Every structure is written in C-alpha cells, then in structure tokens.
Amino acid sequence: MKKINLVKGTVLMFLLLFSCEKESNQEVITEVITNPIALDILTKKDLIVKPYHWEKNELASKTTQVSFEKEYGTPKNSSLTVVDIAKTTTLIPLVDTNNNLKSWLVGYYNAEGEIVYRVQKIDTSKETAHNLNSNKLTVKVVGETRLKKRAKSIASANKGSWVCGDEYFYGCVELATNNGDSETTCKWFYKGEKCVYQEEQTEIDWLDDSTEDDWQNPFGGGPPSSCPPGYIKDNEGNCVASPCARIKQQNLNTNFNAKIEILKDSTGLRKETGYAQNKNGTFTKLTASTDGHSLKINVDNNPNIIGYIHTHLNDWETGKIVEGRPEEERPVKIFSPTDVIVFLKILKNISVSDTPLTDAYGTMVSSSGTYTIRYTGNTNTLYNIKTNYTKAEKIKLAKDFKRLAQKKSKEKLFLNYIKDSMGVSGVNLYKVQNNGKIIPKILGSNGKVYKGDCDE
Amino acid sequence: MKKIFFLLIVVFGFLNCKAQHIIPTEEVVNYLGEENGVMGDKNYVYLKDVNNVLGKFVGDWAGNYNGKNYLFRISKATRDDGEIKEDYLLMRYTITTSNGTVIENTLSLPDNKVHTEGGYLAKSGSYVFNYFGKDSDCGQNGSIFTRVLESSNGTKIKLYLEVEGEMWDCTTEVPQTMPTDWLEVTKQ
Known part of the structure; x- marks a missing residue:
C-alpha cells in the first residue's frame, strides 16, 4: 500500500x-x-x-x-x-x-x-x-x-x-x-x-x-x-538510452555522416581509412601501417576517445602477377578480435569518467555493409571481460578468427566467437543500412543470428 | 519381405550417417564472399581435396631473399571443428643469415601453433596462407601467396607476403621477416 x-x-x-x-x-x-x-x-x-x-x-x-x-x-x-x-x-x-x-x-x-x-x-x-x-x-x-x-x-x-x-x-x-x-x-x-x-x-x-x-x-x-x-535496462536495472536510439541520434549528426561518407568512398583504396572520435565530438584521422593496410589506433589510458570508425577494404588486386595471373587480397569484412579489444578498452577508459558506456561505439564500413558495435552491459560485467592477452593468446585468437571468418557466416561467427572464445558479453552488433535502417543482429541461444528491429 | 527389410537397412544406414556435404578445395574460393560462406544452409561441410590440388605444394622448398636463406616445409593436414572438415596446408620454415645464424625456426611447432596455415586456393592458382608471425601483435601478419610455377614443371614456387600489419596493443611496427616481394624457392 x-x-x-x-x-x-x-x-x-x-x-x-x-x-x-x-x-x-x-x-x-x-x-x-x-x-x-x-x-x-x-x-x-x-x-x-x-x-x-x-x-x-x-x-x-x-x-x-x-x-x-x-x-x-x-x-x-x-x-x-x-x-x-x-x-x-x-x-x-x-x-x-x-x-x-x-x-x-x-x-x-x-x-x-x-x-x-x-x-x-x-x-x-x-x-x-x-x-x-x-x-x-x-x-x-x-x-x-x-x-x-x-x-x-x-x-x-x-x-x-x-x-x-x-x-x-x-x-x-x-x-x-x-x-x-x-x-x-x-x-x-x-x-x-x-x-x-x-x-x-x-x-x-x-x-x-x-x-x-x-x-x-x-x-x-x-x-x-x-x-x-528508446530506453533499455542495463545490467544494474537503470534505464539507459538504447543503442538503437544512440545510433539513430548519431546518424543524424552531420559531422559523423560526413565521415561515414568519406569512408564509404574509401573502401576501394589500398589502405584502410578511419577516425577516432573524441569526447568533444571532433575526429582524429588514424594512420595506416607502413608496410600493410591496417590502421593503428592507440586508446590506452585515453578517456577522451569514445569511439572509432574505419573501413575494411574491398577485394583488391595486389599488383603482384605471376605467369600472367594477378593475386587478389580478400579482406574479412567484419570486426576483427583486435577491433573488439579496442572497443572494450575504450569502454574501460570511459568507465572512470562521466561518459555513459552507451556513448562508446566502434563502426566498420565495408562493401558488405556498415556495422556498429555498442555495449549494453554494466561496469562490473565490463571489468570481468579480459582485454590483456598474452602474445600467444593474441596470435591464436587472431589466427583462428581469420581462418573461420573467411569461410563461415561473418555475423554468426563474430557473435559466437566473441562470446565463446573471448568471453565477451554485452557487446551488440548492428548493421546500418544505406537507407538508415538499423538492424540489430541478435545471437540466439541456439547459436544462430536473428534480425532485431530498432523501430519496434 | 526380404526386400523391405533390405530397404529399411539401407534407409537407416543413411540416417545414421552424419550428412556430409563436400566442396572440392579449388571451389572454396567461390564461397568466400557469400553471406553464409561455405556453410550455406548446411550444418556440416567437408572442404575436401578431391582432385589433389594441394599435393603439388607439399615438400621442402629453399631460396634466398635479401641475403637471407629461407627453407619452407609445406605439409597437408585435415581438421574438423564439427561444422567444417577441411583439408588444408601448413607452412613451417627456417630463416637463416648467410653465415648460418638462425633468425627463426618454426619446423618443430605442432599443427595448431604453426604461424602460417591455410587459407584457401585462390583463383590465380596460388595457395593463400594466413600468416601470423612470431610478432604478429606488432604487425607481422598478412597473406602469403604461394604459387607453384607451371613453367618449372612443379619444381619451383614463387611466394610473397602481402602485409596486413594489424597491431594488437603494440605501438611500434616490427620489421617483416618474410619476403614482401616474390621469392623463388626450389624444391629440395
């Protein structure tokens, strides 16, 4: 009463x-x-x-x-x-x-x-x-x-x-x-x-x-x-803005959209393009590896970075030709384990500041679509997720993922892999279509991926 | 009656088998860009070297690049993770200086620890090894394109590393030890 x-x-x-x-x-x-x-x-x-x-x-x-x-x-x-x-x-x-x-x-x-x-x-x-x-x-x-x-x-x-x-x-x-x-x-x-x-x-x-x-x-x-x-409960029972709402909001941001457009035009390059987003909304361009095509991003102890956007490249001819036949590189067009680790580190960094965890994001733009990851867990769950791997563990995680990602359904593999092999929970995958529609990719208990709906 | 009994045995025999869908090794490349990859709507597939297209890569191959001696030992193996059974290639290697000092030797690594493994057979005819080197976390990673030269009658391979350069917690790139341009090696 x-x-x-x-x-x-x-x-x-x-x-x-x-x-x-x-x-x-x-x-x-x-x-x-x-x-x-x-x-x-x-x-x-x-x-x-x-x-x-x-x-x-x-x-x-x-x-x-x-x-x-x-x-x-x-x-x-x-x-x-x-x-x-x-x-x-x-x-x-x-x-x-x-x-x-x-x-x-x-x-x-x-x-x-x-x-x-x-x-x-x-x-x-x-x-x-x-x-x-x-x-x-x-x-x-x-x-x-x-x-x-x-x-x-x-x-x-x-x-x-x-x-x-x-x-x-x-x-x-x-x-x-x-x-x-x-x-x-x-x-x-x-x-x-x-x-x-x-x-x-x-x-x-x-x-x-x-x-x-x-x-x-x-x-x-x-x-x-x-x-x-527009709100969901976090693991502590608080209502926080849902990732769907956050992504929609983000997609309305002119600066963010301008960067996404740049990235969409850049997937055909020989090196990846990307930016880290700072807390104040500005973007810092990331530099690519000297010999390779991957980007370098260092977020260690930097609570100012709240997210990143980057490309994964289209299939491209490497320019190396033997006996008249060119070689072609076939990049994996989904987040890599390293991409996830960077995202988790961003979360851990901002968890000691006043920035809500739902503000953090990682985005990948590729010819197979634009994907975003967001976190809906709480701080305790976050701290229990491992981010400091040994060299041998890193090699194994990266190697196994690439081999499987080449051959299996990328969304399904990604969600199962971060859960089973990396012990990650609370990281959600969203596909953002060109028409702005956002599709949550939800892992069912049977290991299969289901499409959610952000407009529900 | 006997016929029905026989039919039943045959039917049950099929049901007991794990349904196996075979994709020949040389066709795997066609599935790489597909949404569901090689799995399609299947629960279990075997990427099988039906036509022995991998056999020609197997063996020891030696050559020299930028003053370093390379010996590659390529072998064939099969693995099965419950969804994909796969015939694939492993690459072990030694890298030595001209005076014999060993820079790297991975010959004794077990299959699951080998730095360089398949991969897939590309349309060009090259086998593409996924390479995660000793300092993979500092950028020693990428694809090693490996082609048996038809003109050599199967006695020579050309290979090179297309560097991906992904870094994991590492801020300084480590120089590559694998050849980043074509290296010709001869069968031993």
Missing part, C-alpha cells in the same frame, strides 16, 4: 512539476549525503554520503544545499565540491592527504531522477581519501526542478504510460576570488531527460511516510520493470 501511495505521490509531484514552473522561494534545507557505495570502497573511516533525492525537493519552494557530513578526513560542513555540473553529472574529487587525486565520486541522475553516487576510479590508498575542498568551488543546488514540454505523451493520467520531459535545475556556483571573497552566479542548468512511468492517478498521497529505502526508488523496491521507448 505504501508503495502505491508513493507512486501516486510521485506522479502527482511530477505533474505539479510538469505543469508549473515555479521560482524558488527560499527556505533553506540542508540534506546530509551518504553514499553506501563510497563506504564500501573508501573504508568506514572516510566520508559518509547520503543520496540526495531531487524528488524530495520538488514541491517546496525551498532551497536545498547539498553538503557533506564530516566523519573522518573531510572538513566539517564542507560544501559539495563540484568540478563539472554540466548536464546530468557532478564530479567530486577524492584526494589523499597530499592532495593527489585518488578517485572520483560521480553523482548522476538515473532514469528515475535519483542522484546516484558511485566511486568511479578505485585506488589502493583508500585509507586517506577525502573530499577535495581546496579550490573553494562550491555549488548549491537550489530551487525546484522544472520540466519543459518535450513530452511524447503528456501527463494525462493514462494508466501505464511513460511521460518524458526535459529537466532543469537552478544552481548557483560560488567561486572564490583572489582577495578571499566569493562571487556567486546562478542559472538554470539542463539536467537531462527525465521519464516517469505513470500508473493510474486517483487520490493523492504525500511522501511523509517515506523511509530512506523508499528514496532509493520512488517506484517501490527494485528497479523499474520496464523502460520507456
């Missing part, structure tokens, strides 16, 4: 938010933040942070100040140190006693609108990690959330519908000046899209009887049973 009330209450709050754009009116509440995940990793002696739930604040014309509670090592009443408050993410640096960066506490809004804190980079010297407060950059999250009309279905109280809208918060940044004073500027920040699953709307219950556990999930225990259109 309580759960239902919570849902109703949440829905009402959402509706209020959606319909009104209230200006904040300025009673100050201070929320103490604790973070059980941080606790696990940072040891008991370090900071205790409690998730701040934006829902709690929505009705009130109140101001909420986010702050840490000092336990050990962190200055008492220090403000939340935020490095980047753009969009959906806050970053809290955790440093050792010498102010060396040891890890990041990342707070982001999940599909339910909760702020989730997670330690993204783990260091062995956990004992001394504490909140960095030396740069005097503080943020107060004030005011209520407001939602703008971008809803696919308006909050019309239809049973079982998802309502989505853009979400903003009003924030103030207080920056210390050289003379010891501080300057404050306030504005609305875009927080991202929020979707709420709306069950039936009858009477209204307030959240007064909520417990801390309920805060974790206003929809009542456990993750949501389904996600709105």
Whole structure:
C-alpha cells in the first residue's frame, strides 16, 4: 500500500512539476549525503554520503544545499565540491592527504531522477581519501526542478504510460576570488531527460511516510520493470538510452555522416581509412601501417576517445602477377578480435569518467555493409571481460578468427566467437543500412543470428 | 519381405550417417564472399581435396631473399571443428643469415601453433596462407601467396607476403621477416 501511495505521490509531484514552473522561494534545507557505495570502497573511516533525492525537493519552494557530513578526513560542513555540473553529472574529487587525486565520486541522475553516487576510479590508498575542498568551488543546488514540454505523451493520467520531459535545475556556483571573497552566479542548468512511468492517478498521497529505502526508488523496491521507448535496462536495472536510439541520434549528426561518407568512398583504396572520435565530438584521422593496410589506433589510458570508425577494404588486386595471373587480397569484412579489444578498452577508459558506456561505439564500413558495435552491459560485467592477452593468446585468437571468418557466416561467427572464445558479453552488433535502417543482429541461444528491429 | 527389410537397412544406414556435404578445395574460393560462406544452409561441410590440388605444394622448398636463406616445409593436414572438415596446408620454415645464424625456426611447432596455415586456393592458382608471425601483435601478419610455377614443371614456387600489419596493443611496427616481394624457392 505504501508503495502505491508513493507512486501516486510521485506522479502527482511530477505533474505539479510538469505543469508549473515555479521560482524558488527560499527556505533553506540542508540534506546530509551518504553514499553506501563510497563506504564500501573508501573504508568506514572516510566520508559518509547520503543520496540526495531531487524528488524530495520538488514541491517546496525551498532551497536545498547539498553538503557533506564530516566523519573522518573531510572538513566539517564542507560544501559539495563540484568540478563539472554540466548536464546530468557532478564530479567530486577524492584526494589523499597530499592532495593527489585518488578517485572520483560521480553523482548522476538515473532514469528515475535519483542522484546516484558511485566511486568511479578505485585506488589502493583508500585509507586517506577525502573530499577535495581546496579550490573553494562550491555549488548549491537550489530551487525546484522544472520540466519543459518535450513530452511524447503528456501527463494525462493514462494508466501505464511513460511521460518524458526535459529537466532543469537552478544552481548557483560560488567561486572564490583572489582577495578571499566569493562571487556567486546562478542559472538554470539542463539536467537531462527525465521519464516517469505513470500508473493510474486517483487520490493523492504525500511522501511523509517515506523511509530512506523508499528514496532509493520512488517506484517501490527494485528497479523499474520496464523502460520507456528508446530506453533499455542495463545490467544494474537503470534505464539507459538504447543503442538503437544512440545510433539513430548519431546518424543524424552531420559531422559523423560526413565521415561515414568519406569512408564509404574509401573502401576501394589500398589502405584502410578511419577516425577516432573524441569526447568533444571532433575526429582524429588514424594512420595506416607502413608496410600493410591496417590502421593503428592507440586508446590506452585515453578517456577522451569514445569511439572509432574505419573501413575494411574491398577485394583488391595486389599488383603482384605471376605467369600472367594477378593475386587478389580478400579482406574479412567484419570486426576483427583486435577491433573488439579496442572497443572494450575504450569502454574501460570511459568507465572512470562521466561518459555513459552507451556513448562508446566502434563502426566498420565495408562493401558488405556498415556495422556498429555498442555495449549494453554494466561496469562490473565490463571489468570481468579480459582485454590483456598474452602474445600467444593474441596470435591464436587472431589466427583462428581469420581462418573461420573467411569461410563461415561473418555475423554468426563474430557473435559466437566473441562470446565463446573471448568471453565477451554485452557487446551488440548492428548493421546500418544505406537507407538508415538499423538492424540489430541478435545471437540466439541456439547459436544462430536473428534480425532485431530498432523501430519496434 | 526380404526386400523391405533390405530397404529399411539401407534407409537407416543413411540416417545414421552424419550428412556430409563436400566442396572440392579449388571451389572454396567461390564461397568466400557469400553471406553464409561455405556453410550455406548446411550444418556440416567437408572442404575436401578431391582432385589433389594441394599435393603439388607439399615438400621442402629453399631460396634466398635479401641475403637471407629461407627453407619452407609445406605439409597437408585435415581438421574438423564439427561444422567444417577441411583439408588444408601448413607452412613451417627456417630463416637463416648467410653465415648460418638462425633468425627463426618454426619446423618443430605442432599443427595448431604453426604461424602460417591455410587459407584457401585462390583463383590465380596460388595457395593463400594466413600468416601470423612470431610478432604478429606488432604487425607481422598478412597473406602469403604461394604459387607453384607451371613453367618449372612443379619444381619451383614463387611466394610473397602481402602485409596486413594489424597491431594488437603494440605501438611500434616490427620489421617483416618474410619476403614482401616474390621469392623463388626450389624444391629440395
């Protein structure tokens, strides 16, 4: 019953938010933040942070100040140190006693609108990690959330519908000046899209009887049973933008398309063409091997690279002729094990940053079609996937794959091979047709490949 | 009655056999670009050297390239992964300097560790070995095109490595040890 009330209450709050754009009116509440995940990793002696739930604040014309509670090592009443408050993410640096960066506490809004804190980079010297407060950059999250009309279905109280809208918060940044004073500027920040699953709307219950556990999930225990259109659940139960939606979005990007067109015109060359895409959207051209035709890409420890696009060449005559008959090279037109390793490394790199894993991609353009790989697993699954192979293992993986890929169905082999021989899960294959249609290639439990549908 | 009994035995005999679809080695190349490869709609195929087109490659072949001595030992083998049974060629080799210093010797490697193996028989008549050299992760990989010269009456082979150069965790390309242009070797 309580759960239902919570849902109703949440829905009402959402509706209020959606319909009104209230200006904040300025009673100050201070929320103490604790973070059980941080606790696990940072040891008991370090900071205790409690998730701040934006829902709690929505009705009130109140101001909420986010702050840490000092336990050990962190200055008492220090403000939340935020490095980047753009969009959906806050970053809290955790440093050792010498102010060396040891890890990041990342707070982001999940599909339910909760702020989730997670330690993204783990260091062995956990004992001394504490909140960095030396740069005097503080943020107060004030005011209520407001939602703008971008809803696919308006909050019309239809049973079982998802309502989505853009979400903003009003924030103030207080920056210390050289003379010891501080300057404050306030504005609305875009927080991202929020979707709420709306069950039936009858009477209204307030959240007064909520417990801390309920805060974790206003929809009542456990993750949501389904996600709105365009979203899928990751392994942790969070709704994340589906690869289909991401690929569609990517295909609408002019810069990306321009590069794809270049690649489509380049599959007939003697060397592969390709680019690495940086986090800021720019592309870096990759260079090819001196003697060979493969591209070189080094993503090691580079969280700025979020993806790559490259060609696999058409069949081509090598120019070497004996007894009047020319030799022809027949390249394999699907991702190689090395391509997959590069993709996995990109994922591992960005997993310690605020970039969502679903942003990472690898694309291959060839005469047999354009393919993209995307990841839908979670961080834990990712860390369990091996990427550091011995020389002998690399040779075996590459050799076996090439031999089989020459002779078998490439899509089927690829999906089975990365699963069985490389222990990869969560990496999905998509074929992008020239008309823009995206076809997920799904491996059935019988080892066969089925066509999915991104338009469903 | 006897006839029916005999027929039953024949029918059951067929059912018990693993259905085997044979593709002659020289025709495999026609399937390389196909969506389902050699498998088509079959569960099991045998890429069989029905016409002994691989036999002429088998043997020891020696030659010299850029001051290095090469000895290639090509042998024929069969493997079966449950989907594809295949007759194929293996290439082992030694590379030595002019004064006899061994640069590389793969003669004693077991079949599954050999750096150079088939591959397929190209339309040109060359056997195309997939090459993953000792430092394959640093770019020593590609295709070794190997052609028995008709003009030599089967006593000479020309071969060369078309470098692919794929790198795996390696930032510096290692120089190739295989000839990257035609090397003529003579049957020993």
